[in-house]
Amino acid sequence: MFNVDPNLIIECGASGGCNTLRAIVISLGIFITLLTGFAYTTLLERRFIAWMQARVGPNRAGPGGLLFPIADAIKLFFKEDVTPSGADRVVYLLAPALKVIPSIMVVAVIPLGPPLLIPWFDGLWYRVPMALTDVNVGVLFMLAWLSLGTYGIVLAGWASNNKYSMLGGLRASAQMLSYELSMGTAMAVPILITSSMSMQTIIDAQNNPQLLGWFVFHNPVAALILGIALLAEVNRSPFDLPEAEQELTAGYHTEYSGMKFALFFMAEYISMIAVSMIFVALFLGGYHFFLVDQIPLLGPIVFLVKVVLCLMGMLWLRATLPRIRYDRLMSLGWKVLFPLALVAVAWTAVALVVGDSLGSNAVYVVIMVGASAVTFGALFSLLNRKEASDEGDVVTLQKRGFGYALMSILGGLVAIPVGIFSFMGGQVKNVQSVIRDESPKP
Amino acid sequence: MLDQFAPVAVLLVITTVVAIIVLFISRTLGPFQPTSRKLEPYESGMVPIGPARRRFPIKFYLIAVLFILFDIEVMFFLPFAVALRELGLLALLAMTVFIVFLEIGHYYAWRKGALEWE
Numbered sequence: 001m002f003n004v005d006p007n008l009i010i011e012c013g014a015s016g017g018c019n020t021l022r023a024i025v026i027s028l029g030i031f032i033t034l035l036t037g038f039a040y041t042t043l044l045e046r047r048f049i050a051w052m053q054a055r056v057g058p059n060r061a062g063p064g065g066l067l068f069p070i071a072d073a074i075k076l077f078f079k080e081d082v083t084p085s086g087a088d089r090v091v092y093l094l095a096p097a098l099k100v101i102p103s104i105m106v107v108a109v110i111p112l113g114p115p116l117l118i119p120w121f122d123g124l125w126y127r128v129p130m131a132l133t134d135v136n137v138g139v140l141f142m143l144a145w146l147s148l149g150t151y152g153i154v155l156a157g158w159a160s161n162n163k164y165s166m167l168g169g170l171r172a173s174a175q176m177l178s179y180e181l182s183m184g185t186a187m188a189v190p191i192l193i194t195s196s197m198s199m200q201t202i203i204d205a206q207n208n209p210q211l212l213g214w215f216v217f218h219n220p221v222a223a224l225i226l227g228i229a230l231l232a233e234v235n236r237s238p239f240d241l242p243e244a245e246q247e248l249t250a251g252y253h254t255e256y257s258g259m260k261f262a263l264f265f266m267a268e269y270i271s272m273i274a275v276s277m278i279f280v281a282l283f284l285g286g287y288h289f290f291l292v293d294q295i296p297l298l299g300p301i302v303f304l305v306k307v308v309l310c311l312m313g314m315l316w317l318r319a320t321l322p323r324i325r326y327d328r329l330m331s332l333g334w335k336v337l338f339p340l341a342l343v344a345v346a347w348t349a350v351a352l353v354v355g356d357s358l359g360s361n362a363v364y365v366v367i368m369v370g371a372s373a374v375t376f377g378a379l380f381s382l383l384n385r386k387e388a389s390d391e392g393d394v395v396t397l398q399k400r401g402f403g404y405a406l407m408s409i410l411g412g413l414v415a416i417p418v419g420i421f422s423f424m425g426g427q428v429k430n431v432q433s434v435i436r437d438e439s440p441k442p
Numbered sequence: 443m444l445d446q447f448a449p450v451a452v453l454l455v456i457t458t459v460v461a462i463i464v465l466f467i468s469r470t471l472g473p474f475q476p477t478s479r480k481l482e483p484y485e486s487g488m489v490p491i492g493p494a495r496r497r498f499p500i501k502f503y504l505i506a507v508l509f510i511l512f513d514i515e516v517m518f519f520l521p522f523a524v525a526l527r528e529l530g531l532l533a534l535l536a537m538t539v540f541i542v543f544l545e546i547g548h549y550y551a552w553r554k555g556a557l558e559w560e
Contacts, residue, residue, distance in 0.1 A: 001539050026449070027452045030455065080468070082473045082480060086494075097458070104453070133447065135447060162485050163490075163497070165494070180513065187520075249484065249486070257468075263461065278543075327560065331559070
């Protein structure tokens with residue numbers, strides 16, 4: 001846009017002089033953004049699902065229902081704060097904070113846009129990175145804070161002295177532990193490609209080439225696994241067993257009321273936003289898109305659009321899918337996603353080593369595409385596996401399995417010559433009849 | 443090295459302070475008239491039967507123990523992932539051996555029925 005004298009630019013990195021002010025401003029920025037984001041995600045959820053179910057949804061307070069989050073907040077401020085008898089008072093009090101703090105802290109290492117040039121009053125220009133910090137163990141940092149969120153849920157369930165809460169907390173802990181394995185494994189793919197755990201490096205690596213460099217195109221299977229695991233990690237539908245209304249009332253936060261409940265509510269929606277950000281940053285190219293390199297100010301907007309699209313995907317899943325059964329949840333995590341994640345990481349590693357040693361990108365791309373196709377095929381065959389039935393072997397006439405494939409091939413081998421023969425015979429008959437018609441009658 | 447984490451501390455302080463303030467807001471703004479019936483744990487409208495912290499299925503312990511085993515594997519994976527392109531084939535072979543051993547353990551747990559949830 002305009003050229004700035006390079007001598008006047010001060011890099012505002014981790015050790016720069018402007019670090020303290022920048023840290024405070026960006027911390028407040030992240031905090032306020034997440035709070036507003038949380039408030040309007042609840043509204044988005046209600047309106048979007050209402051639209052999907054052909055209802056109107058909340059539209060009374062303010063234009064299009066825009067004041068509903070504020071009304072909800074004011075209502076919750078003035079609710080009575082009840083601590084159930086027999087609860088562990090200290091743990092009961094601290095559990096909501098233990099849930100909400102990690103969900104906000106996750107965002108600290110994710111760059112929300114490219115570094116911005118900001119003029120300051122002393123006539124100098126400061127280049128300010130849009131992440132709160134760029135630690136060299138960024139992925140590990142996110143993984144750690146995501147896991148810490150489990151404590152809030154388990155402690156809330158345990159401290160409430162309520163059977164529903166207890167069961168909800170137990171379910172949540174087992175579920176989050178199970179899916180953390182595949183989550184961590186799938187997160188290794190961007191690290192493998194960039195050889196770095198810094199989020200800034202990972203995001204910048206996805207800009208080369210633009211759009212096609214996104215890691216979701218490098219390894220779609222790992223992206224799929226990470227998406228499912230993150231969905232399970234935030235207890236969203238179809239993995240919302242810890243708060244299954246029909247069986248557990250409200251799960252781990254049954255006994256919470258007032259602002260303590262609001263903190264859990266907040267933590268759930270902020271976690272949704274945070275995991276969308278993680279997914280966008282790791283696999284969907286972060287803030288990179290066309291035109292962002294020319295106009296850095298577009299970066300945060302692109303990032304926001306991508307995050308909102310991810311959130312709408314989550315809401316769509318909630319409106320579409322029924323809740324998964326608990327034993328299937330566990331077997332999906334341990335028997336399908338975890339081995340699959342290992343396979344996905346393994347082929348990325350093999351493709352990288354082979355591609356690097358031959359010094360060619362083409363080999364890398366070929367191995368990646370081939371392995372993707374094979375893995376997707378295997379995945380679909382696993383998902384279509386026949387359920388063991390109690391009645392023993394029953395002929396279901398369903399078209400699946402090795403025998404069916406074999407019979408199709410054999411039948412095809414027999415049918416094709418027969419078909420060709422009959423077709424040719426028909427043609428010959430036609431020709432004969434034509435000849436007979438044209439031949440002069442005696 | 444550590445000053446990279448200083449901004450994180452700022453965010454941590456802000457979130458902690460706000461969370462703690464919010465925790466006590468309801469106590470100050472809302473009504474507070476506890477009665478013994480109101481403080482009973484919710485059990486679908488019935489008088490609660492027995493304490494809530496009773497025994498729970500052994501499966502949850504089993505999942506936790508398996509998680510500890512396999513999470514160490516994930517923690518092994520990330521440094522390997524950072525160093526792979528530097529170390530090349532050697533790292534890949536070493537990791538293959540590690541994964542094979544790990545998968546033998548996974549298969550054993552699977553066969554033993556540790557992952558079944560009936």
